[in-house]
Amino acid sequence: MNASKHPDLVGRYRECAVLDELLTAPRAGEPRVRVFRGEAGMGKSVLLEYAAARASHxxxxxxxxxxxxxxxxxxxxxxxxxxxxxxxxxxxxxxxxxxxxxxxxxxxxxxxxxxxxxxxxxxxxxxxxxxxxxxxxxxxxxxxxxxxxxxADSPLAPLTYLGAINAAIFAGTVHGPTGARAAAAAARASGAPPSGSEAADLLLDGVAAILTEEYESGLTALRRALDLLAQEELPTREATMRWLLLVPVALEAFIHYAWDLHAWDTLATRAVRLARDIGALGELPPALIYAGGVHIHYGDFAEAARMIDEADAIAAATGHAPHTYASLVLAAWRGDADAAAHIVEGARAGALQRGEVSLLGAMGYIQGVLFNGLARYDEALAAARSAIEHDGFNFRGLSLVEHIEAATRCGRLDEARSSLARLLDLTRATDSGWAAGAGARSRALLAEDDEADALYRIALEEFGRGGVTVEVARTHLLYGEWLRRNRRPAQAREHLRTAFDMFDGMRAAAFAERARRELTATGEHVRTRAATPAGALTPQESQIATLAADGMTNARIGAELFISPHTVEWHLRKVYTKLGINSRRALPDALAGAPGADGRARPGGRTASDRLHRPSRSAGTPGPR
Incomplete structure (x- = not known):
């Protein structure tokens, strides 16, 4: 398109050429921003009319x-x-x-x-x-x-660009004219002034760099942003809400590109506390979901389930859709194929209806975990392959890990090597234990003899450094399987026993059963855990019962958990039935010996706030900190 003459644009051919180039760029998937500055009467409005006339398409x-x-x-x-x-x-x-x-x-x-x-x-x-x-x-x-x-030239523009990237990420597209990468490219080209929040500016720099595949500079900016995000003073409710709305894109970057579980924990914990402090019911459920995800990777499935239940209860009470992603991840790690299949079916329909394509991509990773745990490697391979091919910002790295394990078990070694190369490229700029452990273990699956042995040991050390307990257990399992197949049964038993005990303690049933079968093959007898009692309390029932036993009224419990007093009473009736009592006066004694969702008796002598893993907040507690 050539800059054409216009009666009011004498001598403005350069500006017209800039506009022509701007209007052509979106067709190539490169959105642009242009700002014209000048004194009144210089013809800026006429330039806009020129642009409008050229934009018939x-x-x-x-x-x-x-x-x-x-x-x-x-x-x-x-x-x-x-x-x-x-x-x-x-x-x-x-x-x-x-x-x-x-x-x-x-x-x-x-x-x-x-x-x-x-x-x-x-x-x-x-x-x-x-x-x-x-x-x-x-x-x-x-x-x-x-x-x-x-x-584009406002101090608030960096926050807006982060919002656009965030929207594109959760719409699930990275490439294309409306994808997250295009939004990142526009942000980097905009020359927007500082927003007034150094944390937001660094976060935008980091995420935009990652999306344009400049991983090293992106992770450097993210690491600089972390301390600010964790400690930034938030003097007003508006500032706190802005922080809460920014934190999902920060978490997605720290989880899937920095592979930093400690940063995930730090930001998610603060998000939950801030949302509670200001009563932000719209932002509390996603914060709880992120915090629940931390506990899944720490191997504390019971605490993760409690947070997911609370998030779902608040979402239901406020008319929002449930956050199915965390329930799917938890069901996958637990190895509950029936529950996962049921949730996946509903989640897929909901995601399509709401346009949450990112959730569709996440399902491939989730099913990869589930089917690898169940040793259904063909299905794991197909699921992980689907996730890798999905055009999304997140889950590609985690899906590559699942794909490598499934591919090696299916004898698809070329596929596994290809995914390993992509994984190592994705994680080369991060120094996290999680990333290093994933790389070492994935290399071990394709290595032989002494090299494989050394890589498994490195993976155990690195996952431990990263605090990723579920992956420590999984590495013990894979290492034990490798040792048994290499006719080293005594050493295999050591690692397989550790894997079984860890998975059994987490209630990761599929992985525990896989470890049990391997242990049995070495000649060791393994005692299986008794089934969870039918009368066991769910995490939310346990939470409500504990608060009621400590003397809180239904109204206070409802205010604490952001549910209605009627919902509290409904849960308590179920608790009374399960515990065989008929009033709250009997709760303290009944709870002392009642099994929880994990089948274990409840510990005594702890305050309600101890059991809730967070401080109780009175009416006089100040807001954001």
Whole structure:
């Protein structure tokens, strides 16, 4: 496309050429941002008209800053979103509600500006999936503060770009004109000024670099961001909400690219505490899900289940969809094929309906864990292969690990070697024990003799350094299997016994059974665990019963757990039936010997806050810290 003449654009051929190049770039999947600055009357508005005239192949939307409208919240954003308002109801519920209130389409408290900005970005991203969107903003200096949130040269632009990347990640696409990589490229090219939050700026730098495959510089920025994210002062509720809305993209980067379980724990724990402190019911369930994921990898499945149950209860009480991902991961590690199959079926339908393509990609990893645990390696191979091929930001590395194990067991060594090369490339820039352990163990599966032996030992040491207990147990299992096949039964028994005891303690039934079979093959008799009693309390029932036994009323329990008093009473009736009692006065004695979901008797002598793994908060406790 050549810059053509225009009666009002004498001498502006260079600017027209810049606009022509801008309008061509999205077709190649490279969205761009351009800002024209200058004195009044220099023809900036005419340049925008030129761009609009050349954009017949695009959907054009406009916002006009007007000085008189600066006191009207969201007036300019309403102009900008006008062509897409029919799609507002398709947004994720928190974004939908915020935007509807902002635009006067529904009543409610004033919405958080960051959530409104994220909703606008999601709306524009979805609109551009079928046809490129050109956004034209004139007289940006007169935009109201909320609209400046989305302006490319605003201090809030880094936060907006992170929101766009976050939306694209959870929509599940990395490549393409509306993918996370395109959003990252636009962020890096924008020259946006600092946001005022060094943590947010470093996070944007790190995530954008990772998405453009500059792993070393990206991880350096992420490591610098971690301390700030963990300790940043958040003096207002708005600042806390902004932090809570940023933290998912930070966690996805730390989990899947830094392979840093300790960072995952630090950020998820703070997210749960902050969401509780300010009563952010929309942000608490995902924070609990991330925290539950930490406990899965620590091997504490009971605590993970408690957090997942609480997240689901809050989501149900507030009308949000359940967070099925964590339930799927937990079911996979437990080896519960029936439960996993049931959840996968429902999750797949829900993910398709909500456009959560990232969840569809995660299922391949989840089923890889499940089927490897069950020693159904052909199915694990197919599932992990599907996850690797999925165009997503997350789970590729973890899926490669599952694929390598399944491929070696199926004799597909070329496939395993290819995945190993990709895994080592993905993890080369990180120094985490988790990543080093994954690389060493995957190499061991393809090595022989002394090299394999040394690599398994390195993997055990590195996974231990990373704190990834489930992978320590799994490495003992694989090492023991390798030792038995290499006719070293005494050494094999040592590692297989350790693997069995660890998995049995976690209630990872499939992996424990795999270890038991291997131990039996070495000639050792293994006593299997008795089945969990039918009357065992679920994690949430246990939590509610414990608080009731400590003297809390139903209303207080409900406030503590963000559920209604009626829901508390419903759970207590189930508890009474399981424990064979008929009042809360009998709870302390009944709980002392009652089995939990893991089949173990409950310890006595601990306070309710001890048992909840978090401090109890009174009405006078201050907010964000």
């Amino acid at each position: 695009m959907t054009v939307t406009r916002a006009q800053g007007v000085e008189a409208d600066m006191g009207l919240p969201y007036a300019s954003l309403h102009q900008l979103c006008a062509p897409f308002l029919a799609q507002v109801d398709e947004l994720p519920a928190p974004q939908r509600d915020a935007l509807r209130v902002a635009f006067g389409m529904a009543a409610g408290d004033p919405p958080d500006r960051f959530l409104v900005g994220l909703a606008v970005l999601t709306l524009l991203t979805r609109a551009s999936e079928n046809r490129t969107v050109l956004v034209l903003v004139d007289d940006a200096q007169w935009l109201e503060a909320a609209a400046q949130f989305t302006a």
